[in-house]
Amino acid sequence: MKDYIKENEQRFFDELFTILRIPSISAKAEHKPDMEKCAQRLRELLLEAGADSAEICPTSGNPVVFGSKTIDASYKTVLVYGHYEVQPPEPLEKWHTDPFEPVIHDGAIWCRGANDDKGQLFMHIKAFEYMLRSGKLRHNVKFLFEGEEEIGSVSLPEWIRQNREKLKADICLVSDTTMISDKVPSINCGMRGLAYFDVKVTGPNKDLHSGHYGGSVANPINTLCDMISQLIDADGRITIEGFYDDVVELSTEDRELLAKAPFDMDEFKEFLDINEVKGEKGYTTPERKSIRPCLDVCGIWGGYTGQGAKTVLPSEAHAKISMRLVPNQLSSKINKLFVEHIRRITPPYVKVEVTPCEGGDGFLIPISSPAYKAASRAMAEVYGIEPVPSRGGGSIAILAEVQKELGIDPLLMGFGLERDTIHSPNESYLLSQLYAGMESIALFYQYFE
Amino acid sequence: MKDYIKENEQRFFDELFTILRIPSISAKAEHKPDMEKCAQRLRELLLEAGADSAEICPTSGNPVVFGSKTIDASYKTVLVYGHYEVQPPEPLEKWHTDPFEPVIHDGAIWCRGANDDKGQLFMHIKAFEYMLRSGKLRHNVKFLFEGEEEIGSVSLPEWIRQNREKLKADICLVSDTTMISDKVPSINCGMRGLAYFDVKVTGPNKDLHSGHYGGSVANPINTLCDMISQLIDADGRITIEGFYDDVVELSTEDRELLAKAPFDMDEFKEFLDINEVKGEKGYTTPERKSIRPCLDVCGIWGGYTGQGAKTVLPSEAHAKISMRLVPNQLSSKINKLFVEHIRRITPPYVKVEVTPCEGGDGFLIPISSPAYKAASRAMAEVYGIEPVPSRGGGSIAILAEVQKELGIDPLLMGFGLERDTIHSPNESYLLSQLYAGMESIALFYQYFE
Numbered sequence: 085m086k087d088y089i090k091e092n093e094q095r096f097f098d099e100l101f102t103i104l105r106i107p108s109i110s111a112k113a114e115h116k117p118d119m120e121k122c123a124q125r126l127r128e129l130l131l132e133a134g135a136d137s138a139e140i141c142p143t144s145g146n147p148v149v150f151g152s153k154t155i156d157a158s159y160k161t162v163l164v165y166g167h168y169e170v171q172p173p174e175p176l177e178k179w180h181t182d183p184f185e186p187v188i189h190d191g192a193i194w195c196r197g198a199n200d201d202k203g204q205l206f207m208h209i210k211a212f213e214y215m216l217r218s219g220k221l222r223h224n225v226k227f228l229f230e231g232e233e234e235i236g237s238v239s240l241p242e243w244i245r246q247n248r249e250k251l252k253a254d255i256c257l258v259s260d261t262t263m264i265s266d267k268v269p270s271i272n273c274g275m276r277g278l279a280y281f282d283v284k285v286t287g288p289n290k291d292l293h294s295g296h297y298g299g300s301v302a303n304p305i306n307t308l309c310d311m312i313s314q315l316i317d318a319d320g321r322i323t324i325e326g327f328y329d330d331v332v333e334l335s336t337e338d339r340e341l342l343a344k345a346p347f348d349m350d351e352f353k354e355f356l357d358i359n360e361v362k363g364e365k366g367y368t369t370p371e372r373k374s375i376r377p378c379l380d381v382c383g384i385w386g387g388y389t390g391q392g393a394k395t396v397l398p399s400e401a402h403a404k405i406s407m408r409l410v411p412n413q414l415s416s417k418i419n420k421l422f423v424e425h426i427r428r429i430t431p432p433y434v435k436v437e438v439t440p441c442e443g444g445d446g447f448l449i450p451i452s453s454p455a456y457k458a459a460s461r462a463m464a465e466v467y468g469i470e471p472v473p474s475r476g477g478g479s480i481a482i483l484a485e486v487q488k489e490l491g492i493d494p495l496l497m498g499f500g501l502e503r504d505t506i507h508s509p510n511e512s513y514l515l516s517q518l519y520a521g522m523e524s525i526a527l528f529y530q531y532f533e
Numbered sequence: 534m535k536d537y538i539k540e541n542e543q544r545f546f547d548e549l550f551t552i553l554r555i556p557s558i559s560a561k562a563e564h565k566p567d568m569e570k571c572a573q574r575l576r577e578l579l580l581e582a583g584a585d586s587a588e589i590c591p592t593s594g595n596p597v598v599f600g601s602k603t604i605d606a607s608y609k610t611v612l613v614y615g616h617y618e619v620q621p622p623e624p625l626e627k628w629h630t631d632p633f634e635p636v637i638h639d640g641a642i643w644c645r646g647a648n649d650d651k652g653q654l655f656m657h658i659k660a661f662e663y664m665l666r667s668g669k670l671r672h673n674v675k676f677l678f679e680g681e682e683e684i685g686s687v688s689l690p691e692w693i694r695q696n697r698e699k700l701k702a703d704i705c706l707v708s709d710t711t712m713i714s715d716k717v718p719s720i721n722c723g724m725r726g727l728a729y730f731d732v733k734v735t736g737p738n739k740d741l742h743s744g745h746y747g748g749s750v751a752n753p754i755n756t757l758c759d760m761i762s763q764l765i766d767a768d769g770r771i772t773i774e775g776f777y778d779d780v781v782e783l784s785t786e787d788r789e790l791l792a793k794a795p796f797d798m799d800e801f802k803e804f805l806d807i808n809e810v811k812g813e814k815g816y817t818t819p820e821r822k823s824i825r826p827c828l829d830v831c832g833i834w835g836g837y838t839g840q841g842a843k844t845v846l847p848s849e850a851h852a853k854i855s856m857r858l859v860p861n862q863l864s865s866k867i868n869k870l871f872v873e874h875i876r877r878i879t880p881p882y883v884k885v886e887v888t889p890c891e892g893g894d895g896f897l898i899p900i901s902s903p904a905y906k907a908a909s910r911a912m913a914e915v916y917g918i919e920p921v922p923s924r925g926g927g928s929i930a931i932l933a934e935v936q937k938e939l940g941i942d943p944l945l946m947g948f949g950l951e952r953d954t955i956h957s958p959n960e961s962y963l964l965s966q967l968y969a970g971m972e973s974i975a976l977f978y979q980y981f982e
Contacts, residue, residue, distance in 0.1 A: 110841070111839065111840060111841030111842065111843060112839065112840060112841065113840070171843055171844075171845075172837065172839055172841075172843055174837065174839060174843075175740070178739075178740075234842075234843075234844075235841055235842055236842065262745065275744075276744060278744070278844070280842045280844070287805075287807065288805035288806065288807055289805060289806035289807075290627075290805075290954060290957050290958070291624070291627075291954075291956070291957040291958065292805075292954075292956070292957060293927060293954075293955055293956040293957070294829045294831055294855055294857070294956075295724075295725060295727070295857055295925070295926045295927025295928050296711065296822065296925075296926050296927055296951070297805075297822055297926070298822065298827040298828075298829045298855075298857050298926060299812050299813065299821040299822050299825055299826070299827030299829075299857065299926070300810060300811075300812050300818045300819075300821040300822040300827075301805060301807065301810060301811065301812075302807070302809075302810075302811035303829045303830060305761075305829075305830040305831075305832075305833050305852075306761060306762075306765065306828075306829065306830050308758070308833075309757070309758035309759075309761040309762045309830065309833075310758075310762045312754075312755060312758040312762075313755075313758045313759045313761075313762035313763075314762075316755065356736075356737035356738060356739075356741075356746075356750060357737065357738035358736065358737055358738075358750065358751070358882060358883075359881050359882065360751075360880075360881040360882035361749060361750060361751075361882065362749075362750065362751035362880075362882045363748050363749050363750075364748065369749045370749075372748040372749040373745065373746055373747065373748050373749040376748055377748070378747040378748025378749075379747075379755075380743045380747045380748075380752045380754075380755065380846050381752060381754040381755050381758070381835075381836065382743055382754075382836050382837050382842075382843060382844060382845050382846070382847070383754075383835065383836035383837040383838045383843070383845070383847070384754050384757075384758075384833055384834065384835050384836060384838075384850065385833065385834045385835075385838040386830075386832065386833050386834075387830065387831050387832035387833060387853070388621065388623065388831055388832040388853060389832045389833075389834040389851070389853075390560065390561065390621055390623065390832075391560060391561060391562065392559070392560030392561065392621075392684050392890070393560065393683075393684055393685065393729045393831075393853065393855070393890050393891040394560060394620055394621055394623075394683075394831060394832070394853075394956070395620075395683075395727070395729070395831060395855055395891075395927075395928075395956060396620075396831050396832070396956055396957070397829050397831070398831070398832070401833065402838070403754075404836065404837060404838075404842065404843075406743055406747075406842070406844055408743070408744055408747050408748065431809075431811075432808050432809040433807060433808065433809035433810065433811045434807075441841070441842050442842040476744070476745075477744045477745050477746070477747060477748070478742060478744025478745055478844075479744050479844075502745070505739060505740075505741075505742075506742055507740070507741075507742040507743075507843070507844060507845055508739050508740040508741060508742070508845070509739070509740065
């Protein structure tokens with residue numbers, strides 16, 4: 085489809101930019117109208133690309149966009165999954181350009197969602213359009229684009245259970261992950277799950293003068309820090325009771341296979357500008373960020389955060405605490421363990437509230453399947469080198485559900501790169517990856533039988 | 534002066550409210566013009582009250598208002614100290630009324646600065662006015678109102694050194710503290726010092742996706758929590774090396790004397806809605822908040838703090854860390870110890886910057902002096918009960934300087950009450966205390982010889 089991309093490049097940009105410009109931030113209620121707008125625009129794009137039908141399906145949360153094209157009932161069906169909402173762009177001051185005004189420079193598109201996941205789902209629409217218009221499409225194709233991936237796909241499981249028939253397919257094709265590098269293509273054969281909590285610590289019922297009370301009353305910020313500090317031990321292991329019970333230790337063989345993916349520690353440190361890495365004892369850096377669970381505070385706040393010195397002993401302190409889980413760890417169980425653990429370590433001089441706010445299980449994908457092999461062959465042809473199987477550290481909560489509820493294995497052909505800094509300021513997506521993705525997907529259709 | 538108050542009550546409110554309405558927040562640079570405005574208005578009030586002269590004196594920071602009245606060179610001179618700037622009003626959502634629109638209800642004035650220190654310094658202007666107009670004033674009076682008390686009196690020491698002659702006085706009279714209760718009047722005979730720092734922890738050089746990197750890179754929020762948690766040990770003692778070296782242990786007699794001030798633990802816990810107190814082992818709650826040093830995080834922030842779940846491993850985390858010091862601990866020395874300690878406990882996988890941003894020493898006042906005795910007699914007469922000497926937990930950084938540089942002992946006649954919640958939302962000042970303060974000050978002039 086190389087030539088097709090060349091001929092249609094400007095139109096592709098125009099179309100993609102119309103969805104990138106919509107600030108469809110699912111974490112913020114005030115962006116509800118943008119969710120509708122973005123869903124609507126995607127529906128149009130699906131119809132323009134050649135879908136038989138495309139509809140906006142209401143859920144208890146943000147709408148799902150569902151489109152389909154039936155070529156022949158006897159053909160295999162590919163279900164394409166993606167999400168049209170994005171992470172909040174904050175901190176805004178670190179962006180070099182407007183987060184919702186895409187620009188092209190240095191061979192990439194710069195915009196929130198350029199990669200995750202608007203850019204990546206767009207590849208699927210265009211690869212489908214090409215296959216259809218060139219008369220090569222020998223599959224039936226369904227598209228499922230949701231609006232809550234970044235907030236844990238809250239409403240989708242229910243919608244999936246209500247639409248089993250509609251969603252029937254042989255494989256669930258997803259581009260929402262990264263590959264090791266554009267020199268080392270990889271296919272994701274497993275992802276981590278997620279458990280995410282808001283924790284609120286309340287000390288005194290009002291903000292106090294730190295001179296009048298300091299030393300005599302527990303400070304909720306200090307207490308929150310004490311509690312957070314206790315969650316990880318000196319060996320980098322999470323101290324929540326029972327946390328590791330369901331973690332499957334990988335065999336030496338599996339670890340050796342994964343270790344084949346190239347990793348350069350000096351490059352890694354230089355990219356992040358850090359002197360030392362940190363993580364669980366006994367595991368390598370690539371293992372720590374993929375096959376091992378972890379705990380991170382994603383946000384913390386309390387007291388006076390303005391300029392200058394306000395001498396306050398605050399009433400409250402807050403943290404957003406997240407855990408990445410590995411396959412076989414159930415987020416519902418971890419939720420319970422975390423809440424119980426926090427209750428256990430809460431000292432008597434403060435009150436603590438824990439609110440679970442996102443979760444999903446991890447999963448594994450068999451690399452011996454025809455779909456994996458077709459993807460591997462397609463990418464090998466585009467990149468000139470066979471892709472390696474890898475394990476992703478991120479989470480796509482809904483894919484474990486798709487596997488369990490619909491019996492459809494996901495296939496993760498992700499074309500993002502580390503340099504894209506998704507979820508961070510200045511997200512970007514290389515044009516070379518956008519195009520290689522389209523080509524790989526088009527070839528996947530040709531090789532998947 | 535009871536009658537004088539009654540006759541002039543409405544005028545007093547009108548005058549006081551003109552200064553309360555000015556948001557003279559010294560911690561925020563954008564309020565610079567409000568500092569000028571407030572200083573100007575105070576200058577007018579001093580002249581209207583009968584000062585011979587009143588001037589706005591530039592400093593390297595916010596201006597000082599200086600006024601004076603000479604009755605007779607042979608009389609003793611009283612230097613009145615106060616500050617016309619206020620703490621930031623945040624968190625704004627917790628105020629029941631506009632923080633800069635004074636209202637009177639439930640027998641109190643509600644406004645930022647109603648007590649600290651606009652309300653309290655206003656008592657001095659009016660007591661002076663009454664003494665002068667009634668022909669009873671047998672002292673020369675000087676007024677020194679600064680605009681940087683809440684940010685550590687940064688520029689005042691230099692200005693004091695340049696104006697020694699102008700500031701010559703026999704006593705420095707200050708109302709900027711609280712008394713135990715309006716049933717148990719007290720005179721403050723010592724205050725704590727302060728050391729205040731901004732601490733910034735940097736991990737990776739950009740915000741990262743917590744799925745892609747979580748577990749393999751130190752999270753600066755977790756690390757900041759670990760570091761803060763290490764600053765206080767299980768006995769509630771500060772772990773900074775050398776921190777207690779200059780702390781003078783009070784004698785059993787002194788502790789017994791201070792213990793005479795009534796303290797009701799149940800009332801204390803109920804007022805703050807806490808189940809347990811917390812503090813340094815071996816000391817009572819009143820001791821912990823007055824004669825012992827302490828460490829409090831006044832603010833903390835980092836990562837995503839908006840609504841919903843953003844899965845980010847942030848680049849930076851920040852905290853504002855303050856220490857209250859006791860007399861004989863020098864803030865300059867504690868600054869050095871803290872910076873060194875933080876350097877020592879900084880793990881190799883993050884970078885930490887420490888910026889000292891406020892400081893001042895504690896001090897003690899002799900209770901055998903004529904000024905203390907005159908204040909005690911005056912307050913005994915107004916309250917019908919002899920005031921007890923107490924030690925304040927807060928800090929007025931400049932008074933240690935006044936004592937050292939000018940050789941003038943401060944006398945702390947403070948009329949604030951705990952219920953005023955200064956530095957917090959819904960600051961207030963009881964009218965009964967405003968009036969009792971004016972009367973006590975007027976009587977002080979009569980008894981101080």
